[in-house]
Amino acid sequence: MEKATTPSGRSPWFWAGNYLASSAIIVVLKLTDAIPAPVAMILFLGAMGLLIPLVRAGERRNCANPVIIRYNRRFLIASFGYVLGLGIAIAVWNSYKLTSTMVFVIALLPTLPTFAMIWAMGRYLVEETDEYLRYRMVRAAIMSLGMVLAIGIFWGFLEMFELVPHIWAWWVLPVWAGGLGLAQLWMKVRGE
Amino acid sequence: MNNRLKVLRAERSWSQQDLADRLGVSRQSVNAIETGRYDPSLPLAFTIADLFGLPIEAIFLRDGDSE
Numbered sequence: 060m061e062k063a064t065t066p067s068g069r070s071p072w073f074w075a076g077n078y079l080a081s082s083a084i085i086v087v088l089k090l091t092d093a094i095p096a097p098v099a100m101i102l103f104l105g106a107m108g109l110l111i112p113l114v115r116a117g118e119r120r121n122c123a124n125p126v127i128i129r130y131n132r133r134f135l136i137a138s139f140g141y142v143l144g145l146g147i148a149i150a151v152w153n154s155y156k157l158t159s160t161m162v163f164v165i166a167l168l169p170t171l172p173t174f175a176m177i178w179a180m181g182r183y184l185v186e187e188t189d190e191y192l193r194y195r196m197v198r199a200a201i202m203s204l205g206m207v208l209a210i211g212i213f214w215g216f217l218e219m220f221e222l223v224p225h226i227w228a229w230w231v232l233p234v235w236a237g238g239l240g241l242a243q244l245w246m247k248v249r250g251e
Numbered sequence: 252m253n254n255r256l257k258v259l260r261a262e263r264s265w266s267q268q269d270l271a272d273r274l275g276v277s278r279q280s281v282n283a284i285e286t287g288r289y290d291p292s293l294p295l296a297f298t299i300a301d302l303f304g305l306p307i308e309a310i311f312l313r314d315g316d317s318e
C-alpha cells in the first residue's frame with residue numbers, strides 16, 4: 060500500500076494535529092484576554108492555512124476519490140470565506156453604529172459561506188457515484204439530524220425554564236457537522 | 252441477503268479491489284456487499300451478474316437459502 064505522505068513526507072494526521080493544536084492555543088489566548096479579537100481572527104486565518112496541506116495529504120491517500128477531493132476543496136474555500144466574513148462582520152459591528160440594513164448585510168458575510176458549505180455537502184451526495192458510500196453519508200446525515208433535533212428541543216425547554224443560557228441558532232450547523240462525524244465513527248465501530 | 256460473491260471472486264483469483272475496479276465502485280462497497288452488510292441496488296446487482304455471466308439469483312440468495 061502506498062504510504063500517505065506529502066512531498067515533505069508529512070501524513071494528514073501531522074497537519075490535522077498541528078491545526079488543532081494551533082486552534083486550541085489561539086482559543087486559550089483569546090479566552091484569557093492575552094490577545095484581542097482581531098489578532099485572534101488573523102491568527103486563526105493563519106492556522107487555517109494548515110488545512111491546505113492537510114487536504115493535499117488526504118488527496119494522496121488511496122481512498123480519496125475525485126468526488127471527495129472536490130468536496131474537500133469546496134469546503135475548504137467556504138471555511139476560509141466563513142472565517143474572513145465573520146472577522147470582517149465583527150470588526151465592522153464593533154467599529155461603527157450600523158443601520159438595520161447594514162446589519163442585515165454584515166450578517167450575510169459569515170452566513171453565505173456556510174450556505175456554500177451546505178451546498179458542498181449536497182453536491183457530494185449528487186456527485187457520489189458509489190451507492191454504498193452515498194448510503195453511508197445519507198445515513199450519517201439523518202442520524203446527525205436526529206441528534207440536532209433532540210439536543211435543540213431539550214436545550215430549548217431547559218432555556219425556557221431558565222436552567223441554561225441562551226445559545227445562538229447558528230450553532231445548529233457545527234453541532235450537525237459534529238454529529239455527522241460521530242455518526243460515521245459509530246458506524247465504523249459497529250462494523251457497518 | 253446472502254450472496255456468493257466471495258466464492259465467485261475467489262474462483263477468479265480477484266482481490267476485492269480487482270472486483271471493485273471492474274464494477275466501478277469502491278473496495279468498501281464490495282466488502283459491505285460480500286459480508287451482507289449492504290444489499291446492492293438492482294442496477295448494481297445486474298452489473299455484478301453481467302460481470303460474472305450469471306443470473307442475479309445465482310449470485311444473490313434469499314435469507315435462509317444456503318450457498
